[in-house]
Amino acid sequence: MSFFYLSPVKGDMPVHLLETIVIKRLEYLRAILRQDSAVYCEYVLEGSIYDNVGHFMLCVVSILGEYSGVTHFFLKAELELFKKRISSLSPYDMRSFAKKLLRTIRKHENTPPFIEPLQVLCRHLMLKDIAQHICSSTHSNDCAFHSISIHFKHCLPFVARRSVELDNGLAILPCGVWKQYLMHLFTTNLRNRINKSNLSGLKSDPRVMEILMKIKHELPIVIMNTGEHKLTSQTVDVSSRYFPPCMLNLHQYLRKKHRLSHSQRFYYSLFLKDIGMSVGEAIDFWRTEYQQSPNSHSCCHNWQKDEKKFVYGIRHMYGLEGGRKNYTSVNCQRIQNSDTSCSEGGCPFKSFDNQKMIQVLNSQTKMTNTMMSQICELKRKHQYTSACVLYLQKCLESSDCDNVSFNFTPVKYYMLASKSKSMEFEES
Structure with missing residues (x-):
């Protein structure tokens, strides 16, 4: 294996x-x-x-x-x-690694796009002279003694860093970056499995x-x-650029009104918890808002009067009080099926009219007329998650999130939005 x-x-x-x-x-x-x-x-x-x-x-x-x-x-x-x-890996182990991969690939009928460049690379790594060269202690990242040609779309991070030369749509990968490219393909394989299974x-x-x-x-x-x-109470506003529209709407509403209804406060608190906010930071975050007077909101709670109640509720969500159940944030289907007739939350693609939905979407990225039409059409067909995925693709200017609607959640949206680019560059 x-x-x-x-x-x-x-x-x-x-x-x-x-x-x-x-x-x-x-x-x-x-x-x-x-x-x-x-x-x-x-x-x-x-x-x-x-x-x-x-x-x-x-x-x-x-x-x-x-x-x-x-x-x-x-x-x-x-x-x-x-x-x-x-x-x-020693030269012998590198050749064995490449041969095992090629044997495994031959057993697969339907293979994802990244398998093609992986095959090309492995066919070179299984050669004795090349394996000895790559695994040599003197081999540097600048070495270009050997090279392979693959379609540029299979190595976009390397194209962005100008690590490769382009020739008629083909990227020329020198042997100095082959191990880095293997790491890129490994990450692509792993993310592909997590997002599309x-x-x-x-x-x-x-x-x-x-x-x-x-x-x-x-x-x-x-x-x-x-x-x-880690997400702190001081960095939430900066991180909100990566929030899904449903949570971005709650964040903006909270900052404006300084209050949320009980169910929406519960949903938003769990979302912040699951994207990295500690219990101490959560208490600081909600204290900052609920110490302020509500702005045109019917909520009568305030931190000064109800501090013990608020702190207990937050600690309970983190599994530190009561039955010590460690709650996790809700998925898109739960949000879409919830009754939002008397609340400020919900899935913008389902619960909001087109004008309000577009207002929320435009607060993150300027929508083109074509994109608006496509999203409104998906909304009309009740394909709310697909509309959200399409919007995410627009924000990322990438198709990395194709077919992720199987397991889509607000947390997964944030993960893709905040980590897709940084993960590409962490490989090197």
Whole structure:
């Protein structure tokens, strides 16, 4: 098996062992990000069944967990692990790695677009002379002794950084950047799997959901200890440029009126929690708003009078009070199906008229008439999630979020909007 993880292993495994594999992998990935000394772990042995199972089970957690902090941690940590592995390969191991990938690719009938350049690269890496050259200790990132030609659309980050030359639509990749390009393809493969896999059927499997709940108790500790993905009460306004329209509308309304209705405050609080706001920062954030007098809002609550109630409610959402249930933010379907007739929230693509919807959308990016027409048409057809995905593509000026509506949530929107560009450049 290859640590590129093109396909999962098949077979049976006890649930308790599966849980152990995932927890141990999480701990190992945390150590990788913290740059701690590498410790032997039988569950992360390169190319082993345990290694494969742990990777794909964490993919399941990222897809079903609907928590951007987890997904960002997973993407970055797995990329660091892949980088560590690919950098330590001997010429023989590099050739074996390339041959295994090519054998795996031949078994797949329907392959995503990035497989084509991966095949081209592997056919070169399996050659003895090239493998020895690439794995040499003196090989530098500026080396151009060997090169491959691929369509420019398969290496857009390298084109943007002017790391490659273009010739009639083909990008000439020198051997000095081949390992970086492998990391780019690895990330593309991983993000493609997380964004486009429909695993909704697994939610009815109690074994999977039990493991998911146990892992969720470990995840906040793991992510907190890596220092990843923090959102503070002072940076919410800056981060709001990446908010989905439904949450951006609540944020703007809160800043203007200094109050939200109970259900919308609950939805918005969970969204902020799941994109990285700690319980302390959440208390500071809501204190700042509710200490102010409401602006044309019927809410009679204020922080001075109801501080204990507010603090308890916030801590309860973080699993620190009451039944200690760790709540997660709601998905798009829940928002679209909620009754918003007496509230300021809801999905703008469903609950707002065209004028109000366009007003919210234009506050993030200026919409063209063509884009407005396409979104309004999807709204008319009740394809609200598709309209939101189309709007996200416009904001990113990218098609990276194609076919993500299977598992689409406000948190996933934020994750794609805030991390799509930065992840591309973290690979180098």
